[in-house]
Structures are given as C-alpha cells and as structure tokens.
Amino acid sequence: MISAIGNNVHEAFQSLSNSQTGIGKINHLTTRYKDEFLAGEIKLSNKDLADLVKDNNPDLNRNSYIAMLAAKEAVIHSGIDTKDGMRTGVISSTTVAGMGKTELYYKELFEKDDHLGVLDTHDCGDSTERIADYIGNVDYVTTISTACSSAANAVMLGCRMIKHGLLDRAVVGGVDALSKFTFNGFNTLMILDREWCKPFDENRKGLNLGEAAGFLVIEGENALNKRGGKALAEVIGYANANDAYHQTASSPEGYGATLAIQQALQMSGLTPSQIDYINMHGTGTPNNDQSEGMATKAVFGNQVPKFSSTKAFTGHTLAAAASIEAIISVLSLQNNMIFPNLNFTTPIAELNLIPETKLLLTPVNTILSNSFGFGGNCSSLIFKKA
C-alpha cells in the first residue's frame, strides 16, 4: 500500500504504531485552497513515482503509478508467481480514475495535440489494465466503482470468484489519487474539515481527503496449499447492501450499514460478541459517524467492541479506503494491536460511543471493517487471524 502514512506497508505500520498522522499541508495538488485545507497526500511527486515504477510512459498518471506500486508490493510480498499456470485476476476499483490528469489538460485538448492521450487514460479501467500488465500473466480484469465502498466490493468479488471456481487467486483493492475535481466536489458538499478530522467526536466538522492505493492478494485454499504459501489472514464474511435513502447522505438510523454488518456477521458464523475490533468507516463527517454509530448500536447493542477509525491517519482515500483499511486490519491481527482513533475528545452525545484513542496491545482475532459510500453503497468485511 502507498498512502499518506508511508510508501509501503512497513512504513504504514511504523506510522500507525507511533500514532503519526500523514495528514498535513497540501504540497503536490495544485489548488487555490492549498493553504486553507489539509490533506493526506502521498509524499512523492509524480516524477518520484515514475522513477519508482521505472516507467516514463507519458500516458501514465498518478492514479496508475500508485496503483502499480501498491499492487506490485502485494504480489511480491505474497510470493505468488503469476507464471505458474494458475488463474490470476486483477479486481481493482477507483472513483477519480484519470481525472487528476484530465483536469490539467482538458481546455488545451481543444487546440493542441500534445496531451490527447489523456482521452485514453481518463476512464476507470485504465489503471486496472496497467496493474495487470505490470504484474504480468493476468487472466482476468475488472474494475468496480461504488464510491467510498469500492475496494470492499473488490475484496468481496475476489472471494466470490475464487469460491465459484472462476479464479485461483485475485489481486484486489482500490486506488484514488487526489485531484482538484474530487477536492472541489467534496468542498461544495461542505463536508471538508479545515483542521484535522475528528471521527466520532461530538464536534467533528468533516473529513480530510487523502490519496492511496491498497492491494491484497486473495487466494483460494487449494491454490495457497499448492504453492506452499502462508496466509496472513482469512476473509470470513462480507456483505453488500444499499441504504436507498439519498444520493449522497446516509440515513440517520444507518439502515444500509446495519444490513451490511448483520449480513457479513451472519456469513462469518460469528456472534456480535465474537468481534474483537471494528475498523470503522468513520470519515469524520457529522452524517457518516452518526449513521454508522447508530448502525453499530443496532447490531451490537450496549456491547460495542473496541473500535476506531484510522481515517485521521490517512485521510479519506475514497475508493482505496476499504483496501488500505483491510491492510491495516491485517496488521492489527498480525501484531495484536488496535490503532488509535486520533483527535477524539468528546463522545457524540446521542451515541456515547468511545473509540480507542491510544495504541492498544491486546489479542485481536477477528475484525469487522466497514465502508460506506455515495449512492447508499454499504459494504462490510470480516477478517480472522490465519
């Protein structure tokens, strides 16, 4: 993974363990609001990223660079060999796609020919095919875009395709680089906090946008055993539901979220009390945290497990959020650590839910991870220690 808290999983783990946020002043994104808002930027320029990818193809954009780097890291770390004859899929997700580059050149495209190539890299499928070609020997590709729940659905689809015998393994995840387009979009919705976001705090004002790419390799048991690999964690539950309440707002009672959590739990065979930790969607917007809090209470009653939102580390990375939080969940399972919900001081009066605010060393065997998005898309995943 690559995000504001580091260029790889190891660096992210260091930041998380040291309660070190990656959100700060905007350095790379060109916007008139540079000095007014904070963001969770990846600390590398496009030139730095091109050097790391070792590809100066002018058609590549920031979205592709970070997707390629994170996916490659996942493949190398997993030890899979895509040339071994097993069927490998790439299931990625993005919301912004190539917009970060399109917005730089759109006006001049009508007069000059220099950057007409952005027409070919603007769409969501571009970064996915770049990943597939970068990894090599990929049999299947597809891309999902369900707003901020996108990568959770990529994880879910990967699991299902393996279960149905359509793939032996899948590189799954999501990517969204910052762009003026998304930044201004969220700004017009007035859900950006000018200071550090405060998930689940009574006085929360909104989210900080971030950028990231996060990928995981999911394998069927047979494929894993055949190559003698070792699993880091198991996906034991997933669910996708729709709030069907409003195009951008979540229902106050969190109906869609409740459905997603309940159905994922049902699939996992776990009772609510068997969940050790919840990695919340927790964006820090008044609406999300209220709605997610209500859903959490609806499912867990007065016995809400330990929980935190890690968005105050990374910012809200949209399509990538669920996959970087899946990776953070795996780090929690591996290290028996719960990473803190930064910037929290006062519980939401109506809910009185108190997240973990300090790094906690405690046995963690099962994790619920939530991701919700515009369009009412709600997805929940459940991970178990391998």
Place this chain on the structure above:
Amino acid sequence: MGCISPQNTIDANWFFETTVGPNVDHFNALEPSYKEYIAPNLLRRMGRAIKMGVATANLAINQAEIKNVDAIITGTGLGCFEDSERFLLALLDNNEQFLTPTSFIQSTHNTVGSQIALIMKCHDYNFTYVHRGFSFESTVQDALMLFAEGKKTIMVGGIEEHTPNFVILNRRAKKFKNYDASVPFWKSTTPGIQMSEGGAFFVLHHAKTEKSIASIDGIQTLYKPKTSEDILKKLYMFLQSHNLQLSDIDVTMMGFSSDVNFDKLLVELLPSIEKESIVASYKQVSGEYHTASAFATWTAAKIIEKQHLPDVLAVSDKRPSEIKHVLIINQYLGINFSFTLLSRC
C-alpha cells in the same frame, strides 16, 4: 428488457425493419420522451446516462411484471460523463470558485445504479462495474454467480453517454472515421470507429417464467488474447462447458467495429466461425461504445424471440431455419474480448 440506442429499440414492436446510419462519424442515441418513464421531479436533475438507465430499467421491470429485485448491477465505461464534464468545466472556468455540488453528486459512476435502488427502494446487493469493454460483461457474470448463491431476480444493465465536447476531442484524436456504407465492417482496411451511446437493462430470473424471452447461459471475458487461435481455443472450451459445439450455434454475432486494427483478430476468426455457424455483425447499427455488448445482448434475445435474423445484421448469406443458440463475440479496442451465450428457453 429495455433498450435505448441509436435505433428505435425503445419501441417494443420495432425489430430492425428500418435502421438509421450514423451522424457522419458518430451515433447519437435516439432518446424517448422520458416523462413516460421517470417522475418529473426526478427527471429535472438527471443527466442523460441516468435517464437512459432509469428509463430502460423501468421498461425491463414493466415487461417482466415484477416489483422487486434482489440485486441491481450496473455497467458503464465512462459513467455520467456529462455531469463530470460540467463540474470540471465549471471549476476550470471559475478557478475553483462558485461551484454547486449537483453535477459533482451526479458524476459518480454508481449514480445510475443507486438512482434505480432509490426509486425501487431496493436495499439489496448493488454493484457498479466500470471496466471498459468488460463493464456490462461483469454485470452478467456477477448475476450468474448470485443465482448460484441463491438470489432469484436480478437486474443488470449497461449505459454509456457521450457529450458534444467528447465527440469533438475524440475526432481530434483521430479515433473516428466517416461511415462508408459501401465497405462492410468486417472488410474495412482503415482505422477509426463510429462512437456511440445507449443504455440497456435486463431483468434476469433464476428459472424460466412465462415472461422469459431467452436465457443467458454463460459469459466469459478474455483480456488481451494474443492470437485468433487463442480466442478460438478458449471459445471451444467455453462452448464445451455448456455441452455445445460451434456447429450448435445458430447465429454468432461478432463485434466488428470497422477499425482495421481493433478488428484484426475477429476478422482472422471469421472464416472458422462461418464454417460452422451463421455470422452476424451489430456495430454498424449500434456504433461502438464500452457497453455495446448490452445492445448485442438485447439484439440476441430479440433474435431468439422472433426466430429471425434481420438482413441488416447478417454477414453470412445463409439464414438460420431455427434459432436455439446465439453466441456474441464482442471486442473492444482489440483488448477486451467476451463470449456471451444465449439460448431459447
């Protein structure tokens, strides 16, 4: 099922009796008066992709005579491009000031699927696929998995819209060419396509009902096959998994786009297919777009329903006497290939 395309597909009685050609180098969808399909308060805010999606979903639901579905799965390559462009131009023109959120809200790729969920009050499974020439194929593949997982009724669809600016830019990038009726698509010697747009939605049910038009038996995508032999080998395996041979396929609809480069593998494949099956082509009437395969699927189902292959689609001289199985071999940019198998039910 419901379909909006450059042709009169919105009319339930139309079946290729009359067709229109492109607007020189691109097609525009023939859009209906949406008031019949969408409530006026909703209609006002919707972009064209959303309108095409919601209207065709509505048509499909009415034809199937159902009220609820267990899943809504949408495919779109570029999503709500009109709203994306509107927000982008507003922010560029006004230097990131004085923006309103409406077009940003509508610009997200999952807007069509979520609008349908909102209208139907469907809290169940909702997915949006956005992968080029696999966008619609992914919806069908997902639906077939969901049936195996126990879902009963699923809506799938593919939607694409273009804008005047997008047409201008792609023309500048030399992606289009003027339509030449004297050269059949599969005999083209020059690059260039006729870009198009449209929407098609389908209600799929896990088992045959009185309303069933045709069955979708299987789908497979191929990413960057290297040779036409590769495709043929995969096709034989695909058909074999359905206990069929190529000679069992009464009509094979091939996705020639009239671009000599993109069509290369399909042109090479054509003699092998034509030896065993009757071949048809559809992009001369639909134009080329990411979800043109949704148009092809609608057409294949109609061919089965009517038991007739219209002349305007035919590549082979022969005509089928009976149509049990129709195979679609689609390609997009010579990169995304797919097989879709439909049968009479």
